[in-house]
Amino acid sequence: xxxxxxxxxxxxxxxxxxxxxxxxxxxxxxxxxxxxxxxxxxxxxxxxxxxxxxxxxxxxxxxxxxxxxxxxxxxxxxxxxxxxxxxxxxxxxxxxxxxxxxxxxxxxxxxxxxxxxxxxxxxxxxxxxxxxxxxxxxxxxxxxxxxxxxxxxxxxxxxxxxxxxxxxxxxxxxxxxxxxxxxxxxxxxxxxxxxxxxxxxxxxxxxxxxxxxxxxxxxxxxxxxxxxxxxxxxxxxxxxxxxxxxxxxxxxxxxxxxxxxxxxxxxxxxxxxxxxxxxxxxxxxxxxxxxxxxxxxxxxxxxxxxxxxxxxxxxxxxxxxxxxxxxx
Amino acid sequence: xxxxxxxxxxxxxxxxxxxxxxxxxxxxxxxxxxxxxxxxxxxxxxxxxxxxxxxxxxxxxxxxxxxxxxxxxxxxxxxxxxxxxxxxxxxxxxxxxxxxxxxxxxxxxxxxxxxxxxxxxxxxxxxxxxxxxxxxxxxxxxxxxxxxxxxxxxxxxxxxxxxxxxxxxxxxxxxxxxxxxxxxxxxxxxxxxxxxxxxxxxxxxxxxxxxxxxxxxxxxxxxxxxxxxxxxxxxxxxxxxxxxxxxxxxxxxxxxxxxxxxxxxxxxxxxxxxxxxxxxxxxxxxxxxxxxxxxxxxxxxxxxx
Numbered sequence: 001x002x003x004x005x006x007x008x009x010x011x012x013x014x015x016x017x018x019x020x021x022x023x024x025x026x027x028x029x030x031x032x033x034x035x036x037x038x039x040x041x042x043x044x045x046x047x048x049x050x051x052x053x054x055x056x057x058x059x060x061x062x063x064x065x066x067x068x069x070x071x072x073x074x075x076x077x078x079x080x081x082x083x084x085x086x087x088x089x090x091x092x093x094x095x096x097x098x099x100x101x102x103x104x105x106x107x108x109x110x111x112x113x114x115x116x117x118x119x120x121x122x123x124x125x126x127x128x129x130x131x132x133x134x135x136x137x138x139x140x141x142x143x144x145x146x147x148x149x150x151x152x153x154x155x156x157x158x159x160x161x162x163x164x165x166x167x168x169x170x171x172x173x174x175x176x177x178x179x180x181x182x183x184x185x186x187x188x189x190x191x192x193x194x195x196x197x198x199x200x201x202x203x204x205x206x207x208x209x210x211x212x213x214x215x216x217x218x219x220x221x222x223x224x225x226x227x228x229x230x231x232x233x234x235x236x237x238x239x240x241x242x243x244x245x246x247x248x249x250x251x252x253x254x255x256x257x258x259x260x261x262x263x264x265x266x267x268x269x270x271x272x273x274x275x276x277x278x279x280x281x282x283x284x285x286x287x288x289x290x291x292x293x294x295x296x297x298x299x300x301x302x303x304x305x306x307x308x309x310x311x312x313x314x315x316x317x318x319x320x321x322x323x324x325x326x327x328x
Numbered sequence: 329x330x331x332x333x334x335x336x337x338x339x340x341x342x343x344x345x346x347x348x349x350x351x352x353x354x355x356x357x358x359x360x361x362x363x364x365x366x367x368x369x370x371x372x373x374x375x376x377x378x379x380x381x382x383x384x385x386x387x388x389x390x391x392x393x394x395x396x397x398x399x400x401x402x403x404x405x406x407x408x409x410x411x412x413x414x415x416x417x418x419x420x421x422x423x424x425x426x427x428x429x430x431x432x433x434x435x436x437x438x439x440x441x442x443x444x445x446x447x448x449x450x451x452x453x454x455x456x457x458x459x460x461x462x463x464x465x466x467x468x469x470x471x472x473x474x475x476x477x478x479x480x481x482x483x484x485x486x487x488x489x490x491x492x493x494x495x496x497x498x499x500x501x502x503x504x505x506x507x508x509x510x511x512x513x514x515x516x517x518x519x520x521x522x523x524x525x526x527x528x529x530x531x532x533x534x535x536x537x538x539x540x541x542x543x544x545x546x547x548x549x550x551x552x553x554x555x556x557x558x559x560x561x562x563x564x565x566x567x568x569x570x571x572x573x574x575x576x577x578x579x580x581x582x583x584x585x586x587x588x589x590x591x592x593x594x595x596x597x598x599x600x601x602x603x604x605x606x607x608x609x610x611x612x613x614x615x616x617x618x619x620x621x622x623x624x625x626x627x628x629x630x631x632x633x
Binding site (some may be wrong): 055057085086087088089090093094096098099102104105106107115117119120155165168 | 394526
């Protein structure tokens with residue numbers, strides 16, 4: 001299948017007053033057309049900043065120090081502001097965590113939707129914009145959209161608002177949607193509905209999806225592939241089912257073991273000891289080595305590259321022979 | 329749902345119906361504005377028409393005083409003009425200048441506040457320091473300078489013709505920082521909210537984000553400030569005219585009327601000063617009361633109690 005997005009060796013740095021901090025250190029992944037990829041990791045692993053870097057919107061003092069973001073042949077890391085704006089929100093849309101906050105409280109849903117359309121297509125008539133908005137609201141199953149279009153965000157429930165945000169993201173028929181923790185602020189039943197909706201839309205509209213989350217259960221339902229991030233690097237990637245069933249990297253193993261399971265009723269939950277290092281003092285060698293339960297001497301000095309694990313998943317770990325190493 | 333229906337369901341309307349002071353102020357204000365708008369139809373005389381003025385009628389007291397005449401309900405001033413008509417026309421000028429000056433302040437201040445607040449950095453620093461400098465000048469001083477220069481350029485005789493736009497400019501320019509600061513404050517709070525981020529992510533230009541997304545969210549403080557500023561502008565105009573820097577005596581505003589009567593107050597002709605003064609108080613008070621009401625509705629945290 002055709003390649004939609006390729007992020008290669010992406011290095012994002014933040015120029016702070018106290019010195020430079022590396023937020024992501026050589027992140028690479030690819031996304032085929034219509035593919036759904038999960039970007040998983042703890043808070044501060046660099047998931048969101050990777051997401052924002054794709055649309056070239058890292059807030060200052062952050063910047064892309066190296067690497068490229070190849071979107072259908074164009075390097076978004078180097079493209080100009082004007083051109084980027086025609087891609088951002090048009091061919092790549094983004095969905096945020098909190099649907100209570102992402103809609104403008106004083107504008108009707110209709111206004112917010114038609115505004116987005118007009119930004120990207122100033123010639124579009126009012127009637128046409130309204131019809132497109134109605135069509136997208138129907139796609140996300142908002143009942144009686146004609147009436148809903150003239151209502152304000154506070155007249156909707158949380159789940160409805162997230163549907164509307166998805167509808168806004170769909171307005172311009174994007175090729176890629178980046179969803180940054182889209183269901184964290186919703187309750188579990190609504191989460192499932194929203195996820196099913198996202199899968200359905202990706203399939204019918206042939207859209208790529210990057211799902212940024214800390215919730216492995218959510219990723220397991222939705223995506224075909226997973227990239228696990230730790231302290232600014234991808235430590236494991238592979239097909240979702242395989243990563244969850246047979247995690248190769250000790251970090252991923254720890255994450256999966258930490259999931260509550262009904263078969264272990266009454267037992268204490270597993271946890272990975274320690275905390276993720278802050279970006280300022282990432283330990284030398286493998287960043288995970290102080291918390292790793294299979295740590296070796298080499299881990300403390302040499303940073304492992306991504307290499308195939310036992311089942312073919314790529315894992316950045318010295319447990320596996322460095323064979324055909326792939327930089328990542 | 330129609331806009332009308334929405335308004336009837338709104339909290340604004342709900343609180344308004346329960347606030348007697350607000351209802352009374354709005355009523356007074358509407359009557360005063362109605363009278364000003366239709367001044368030529370309502371006023372018994374045209375105070376601008378020299379043919380209608382007879383110097384022999386000067387200083388006639390109001391009708392309820394000894395020597396009052398039915399033809400001049402509120403008496404006449406020192407030139408024999410009917411006080412009632414002159415006050416109606418004067419109020420009209422005061423309101424025009426008040427609204428005009430506030431419109432100018434608002435446009436300037438809101439735009440500066442929006443862009444300075446959103447972009448921050450040097451632009452922000454420049455305009456906010458300019459605002460500080462502006463506020464440390466008394467508007468009276470600015471007005472004295474400017475009117476002196478203008479009168480020298482166009483001549484005292486023709487100054488009367490440009491007095492209205494001149495006063496709008498002086499009062500408008502001297503008060504823009506009020507708006508700029510208020511708006512900047514709300515923009516600083518708004519721009520960190522996620523809907524702004526979402527708009528940026530959606531590829532909106534910053535001008536579009538500022539004007540179409542953030543601006544509507546700053547409207548309620550602007551509305552509240554505007555009522556107070558209209559009252560202030562009317563008072564400023566009165567003060568300038570009282571000092572002889574504003575409207576000339578042949579086209580008096582309330583302020584210049586108060587001024588013209590001031591010289592006669594000791595000869596017993598109190599009404600020339602007191603009546604326009606009373607009207608000014610009623611006008612400003614009703615606007616301020618309405619402003620108080622709006623402030624309470626839109627920003628309950630600032631509640632007086």
